[in-house]
Amino acid sequence: MTTLKNEEGDRMDIDAYIENIDDRWRDAFIKTWRIIGENLPEGFQAEMQHGMPTYIVPKETYPEGYHVDDSALPFIGVAAQKRHLAVYHMGIYSDDELYEWFTEAYPNHMTTKLNMGKSCIRFSNPDRVPYALLGELAGKLTVDEWIELYESGKS
Template sequence: MKAEGTTVKEILERIPAERAVAFRKLHQTIVEHLPEGFEAAISYGGLGYVVPHRLYPQGYHCKPVEPLPFAGLASQKNSVNFYHMGIYSDPALLEWFITEYPKHSKQKLDMGKSCIRFKKLEEIPYALIGELMQKMSVQQWIDLYESQRKK
């Protein structure tokens, strides 16, 4: 499902009413816990949290005109989805998240490689997502990204 809007503000304003409160709260949690340097932006047509070109001029290797993605948020057909490239790229961070998740939510973790799906919006572990966002600095993400690209 493509995001409705071409700016962060438009996307947030156009979230379906039944998801608006949870989606906006999750966005706010992410923004409040973003380490310095990351910023909310449009990334691949959706709501993303990126390393801007001013800090990483090369951009994303698949599409250099796009800033380097770090995380994302989307309203899909059956869920609100949160994407975090750090847990995809760093096994220790993934293990930490998987271990911590049951302490914050009664809902079973529904996760792909970098995608965490929240089908029960009342079970979104906002505090855990905030903590996750603070686990990696911009420079740590750039270094990890570049080390993965060289493999």
């Protein structure tokens, strides 16, 4: 398993996070986290951020960090909640074309209604997660493209 760091820089093993996930969501979380990580372009790193495993742009790459709290720039977070699995994709929030692509592609992968806010994609059934689509989404933006989009002021 991947070793993560929390916001203070302390190492936290993903197994510790997974141990606290309800059995109902554990497998879906693991598959989602892995498919995203396997499809991300090079340069993103895994880190605990805001209480969840998150793929970020490290400060070594983007020293300015996230304007909200000066942490590393977040990109995709995955959280197992009480009633759903959530994927927080900051790029989909910032890029209207990417948002449109995802919302149009979703029905080709799932028959369930899309449950989504501007950046949060929620899955209420652990057996109904479009892993291939999430993998494709994860590979849509490189680190440099995400930084450029972020700096354009859309986030």
